[in-house]
Amino acid sequence: MRGKQRTGWGADEQAQQHYLIQPRALAGGGDVRHVSEFLRASRWREKSKAGGPLAMESPDRAVRITYDPYVLPGGWTVHGAANGHNDEWWAHLGRQTPVEIVAGLTDALTRPRSAHAPNIWAPLVEQNWHARLEDKHYTATSPDGSAWMQYHQSPDGEAMWWSGAKDKQGNGWTAQFAPSIPMHLVQAFSAELASPDPVMRPLGRVPLSAQIRTWSVSVLPSQLSAWQQARITAARAATWARNSARSTRPRTAARPHTHAGGARTHR
Structure with a gap:
């Protein structure tokens, strides 16, 4: 039918103008579904109320993530409950924190922790960030001086991680992490912060900043859908693999016992 746009691959599908943006830290917030759909595919629970901010909870109910653009300053809040290994912790990321950088932290919440000790500075050093001790x-x-990562120690010895980005017009965002936050999460955040790869934004969602570089690209709706689906599929596959590994672990053998009235066997 003439004039009707198809949703799949085809000659009638119309390309849409998007822009690749560098540095990614100044690209603006982006589509929150980049974060939320990955978590849903990783079996996180939807806790949002109708018309309210995004709220999601981990399968074990230990971590809660919210995104609220309706309050000031607004943005992302990640809260982890205390358990036998970690104290209660939190992270606050401003509303204009690019979702790709937010996902560095939130994606890491869905994966097993590496056995290697985290090194928050390594991804930054690899990308030639300038480090100094004051x-x-x-x-x-x-x-380019637009983004930073800082370790701050207060006079009473409490540590705090602080990050952010700002252009010369003052537009940007900040992020703060509790002293008790698991360090592998901050490392995952810093890796995405330092990544030189551009991020994509649609026409009309490109920040007005003299410090960004942009490249115009034509993208088919089906291409966007395929890229988004690939990320969701990867999350589902990783979740399935972890759950399968848990279900195939050998169970501890039950203690042998005698019939009622008999003596219990000890080992």
């Missing part, structure tokens, strides 16, 4: 503050700054 008093008890250790700061790494991106080569």
Whole structure:
């Protein structure tokens, strides 16, 4: 039918204008579904109320993630409950934190923790960020000076991680992490923060900043859908693999016992 746009691959499908943006830290918030759909595919529970902010909870109910753009300053809040290994922790990320960088932290919540000790500074050093030590503050700054990662130690010895990005017009975002946050989450965040790969935004969602570089690209709706689906499929596959591994672990053998009235066998 003429004039009707198809949703699949085809000659009638119309390309849409998007832009690749560098540096990614100044690309603006982006589509929150980049974060939420991955979590849903990883079997996180939807806790959002109709018309309210996004709220999701981990399968074990230990971590809750919210995104609220309706309050000031608004943005992302990640809260982890205390357990036998970690104290209660939190992270606050501003509304304009690119979703690709937010996903560095939130995606890591769905994966097993690496056996290697986390190194938050390694991804930054690999991308030639400038590091300096001032008093008890250790700061790494991106080569163009627009983004930073800082370790701050207060006079009472409490540590705090702080990050963010800002252009010369003052537009940007900040993120703070509790001293008790698991360090592998901060490392996952810093890896996405430092990544040189551009991120994509649709026409009309490109920040007005003299410090970004953009490349115009034509993208078919079906291409966008396929890229988004690939990320969701990867989350589902990883979740299935983890659950399968748990279900195939050998169970501890039950203690042998005698009939009622008999003596219990001990080992």
